[in-house]
Amino acid sequence: MGTVESECGIKKDLPDSYDIMDILINKAKKYCEARGHRIEIFAVSGPLDAPLTVPGPLIEVDRNARPSFVSRLWLELDAIPFIFNGRDQLFSLQGEAVWAVERALDWLAPTTKSITKASTLKGEVLVDADGHAHLYDLSQQAALTSPDLWETFCALASPLKDKGVKVSFFSATPRGGGVALMRHALVRVWRLAGLDFRWYVPQGDPTVFDITKRRFHNVLQGVAPDDITLRAEDKRIFERWTEWNYKTFWSGEDSPLRADIIVIDDPQLTALIPMIRRDSPSSKIIYRSHIEIRADLIDAGKKQTKDTFEYLFNFIKHADLFVSHPIEEFVPKMVSESMPVVFMPPSTDPLDGLNKPIAEFWITTYRHMFDSLMHASTGQQLDWERGYIIQVARFDPSKGIPDLVEGYRLFRREVKEEQLEGAAPQLILIGHSSVDDPDGTYIINKLRDTTSSPPFADIKDDIYYVRAPAEDRLLDALMRGADLVCQVSTREGFEIKVTEAIHKNKWIIATKAGGIPLQIRDGVDGKLVPPADPNAIAMALAEFYSSGKELNTSGESRGNCPDKPLGGRWAGNEGEGPREELFTIGNATITREMYETCTGRRFGIFCRRRSSLIKDIDYICICTLAEVRWW
Structure with a gap:
């Protein structure tokens, strides 16, 4: 642990206040080079004064704005930047700095260096250390996005924000797979835009996850051995586990299951869907499939695959919408013949840890x-x-x-x-x-x-x-x-x-x-x-x-x-x-169009190819498979 320097001692001597950023970051770089190591976290005791302030949550941003101080820490120092408001009882800059670092260390898992945690109260994933970690500004995403796409992103975000639409995501795990990575990025961007999007995970169980991986996921993908079938005992355990998580975390009047829009990721939490429909009939429910489903085997009646999907579809059919990757062969006929289908690709983020530049x-x-x-x-x-x-x-x-x-x-x-x-x-x-x-x-x-x-x-x-x-x-x-x-x-x-x-x-x-x-x-x-x-x-x-x-x-x-x-x-x-469109802003734009449809129009056949609003985004479809148009 070390303190680089306060900006107070140098601020008054600089003609351009933005030079403070360069001086502090250069001092941190020299600190690393002298010791031959990398700063893992950079904790800042706030509130910060200009020009070190962090932009608040808003949709309209300046594409040409300078990156904030903490976002530069992420890009240039490769350090996770934390911001904590200082406490009144601390009487020295050194004391405030040490306190901020100690708070940041509370979020950093010692064996994994991950800051991903879920609350014990409702299983909410506390994205970016519940907002204390600030990786980038929304203006930086705007600068990487075409003007047309950014205009559409903002146009679709505003109605959701004005209406106060609440969205809850439910998936199996807060880290470790592509779904979790995408959820982190999307929730981060939506919150930077001031929208109320939250993400929840259940309390896991090894036996249940063995069932959902080997008897759901692998079977639906067609990679499971032929002797792997879904037994009555598997169904009983899966449903009891879902019911336990529901009663423990998500029942009651303040339940996240009562949000305006609820998204269920993949088969692990499909048994929640009828419970949501029962408790919150006005909520719109979206089932998001992130895997290749062997619709050919299901439609052909292969018992192993068909029995498994039919069991899951008894839950899924209560949703308002089925979302699939943009491959027609991933959607069984029993889905396309009974509910609306959306095709959309997943995304990655150009500024997160998987893609940002590394010196x-x-x-x-x-x-x-x-x-x-x-x-x-x-x-x-x-x-x-x-x-x-x-x-x-x-x-x-x-x-x-x-x-x-x-x-x-x-x-x-x-x-x-x-x-x-x-x-x-x-x-x-x-x-x-x-x-x-x-x-x-x-x-x-x-x-x-x-x-x-x-x-x-x-x-x-x-x-x-x-x-x-x-x-x-x-x-x-x-x-x-x-x-x-x-x-x-x-x-x-x-x-x-x-x-x-x-x-x-x-x-x-x-x-x-x-x-x-x-x-x-x-x-x-x-x-x-x-x-x-x-x-x-x-x-x-x-x-x-x-x-x-x-x-x-x-x-x-x-x-x-x-x-x-x-x-x-x-x-x-x-x-x-x-x-x-394969990056976060593109995916968020498609998703927002889908949510606006959910909250502002009736469900049904709806195709939008090009319009004054969508402009060059031609990959959205909310339609039956018979009328699908490829993005």
Whole structure:
């Protein structure tokens, strides 16, 4: 713990008050360089005076506004900025600074460095340390967004704010998966705009999460063994657990289940839907499916898949709306024939820990972190000079990990035959774990068995696999430093890691699974290969390394300047990077149109292609499948 300096001693001598920011940040940088470490948290005792003030929650912002002091701490120092109002009984600047740091440390989990917590009262996820952590200003998002999209974002936000619309999200876990990452980003942006959006999670249970992952999720994706079925005992446990969470956290007049709009993420909390309909009949209920559902198996009557989905649909059918990734094959007929369907992609955030620029000095600290993880796990030491291939994904049956490892082995065999062994890249497999995902240990054990087998004897020490701690910036740094990125799922909804790789100008080898082909311009952003085809993966790797592309994508390249972060491609822009609707503001705009429809119009068939309001956002559909128009 250390105190850099108060602004009070330098403020009076500066002609431009904004110079205070530069001086304080430069002092902090020198503090780090002198000690050879990175500041993890930067706690500020407030309230702050101009120009260090943080913008309040509002929709209309200046796209050209200078970043606030605390947002610069996040981008330039890679430190999580906290703000706490000082206490009257503290009589010195040193005392206030120490108190602020102690408060921040209360939020920082010692083993994971995560600030994600849920309240014990209602299970509300306290996003950004309940607002004490301030990563960026809304004006910074505006600067990364096209004027048309930003105008639409503001136009759709204003009615919701004026009406005081309350929105509650319910999902299985506050961290560890793509749904949680997206919810953090969206709730953050909505609150910066002054809207009342809240997010809740249940008290988890290992037995229940084993059921929801292996007997719901894996079965619906078509990756479960044929003998995995949904038993009567599984249903009883699942429903009792849901009922317990409802009675413990979410019953009563002040329940979040009485919000104007309620969003249920994926199957884990589907049994809440009839309870919401009973207790709050005026609430609009949206079921959001984030996975690839094998509608072909359900529609064809395959018993394992059909029985599971029919059980879940008995709950889902009480919702007002079914939201799916933009793939028609993800929606069974029993859904499309009985309720409205919305197609929309997920999103990632250009300014959060997974995507924000990371200066070279800080990237080195994350490499040391990875080295420590590997030393504790397997004792391996990555050779950073040789380069590496990376797949960032959970250790899940649908992520194609056996195919990637075998494809890498075939590629290395070809490299050896060409006598290029000294230049061979290594392979990193890394991903977060999640409390509602019990498959990770099994997949890692299978991976260990595979890499210990005779065919891998010569290369097993070049394959690195480890579960990542709850540190998004570690994954950001590793992906930025890779030669190329792989995402070779056998089943996939809409893999946001593909978007993140393209955003970092990384060539990506990915499968034609689920929504992935909608994310990649084949031959421009990367190479698409068939699912479950190690030979195709090996050929794509060989093609990449023989083409010289690694010279353009290796190292920390596109968009890695802390004072110049990048957003997505604007409409009609065929340059680098993903389309901007795959980022937070684009997703929030689609969602707000959907919410405005919920609160301002009757549900039913509603399609909006282009209008004076939507302008170039042509990917919204609220309609039956027979009338769907692709975004």
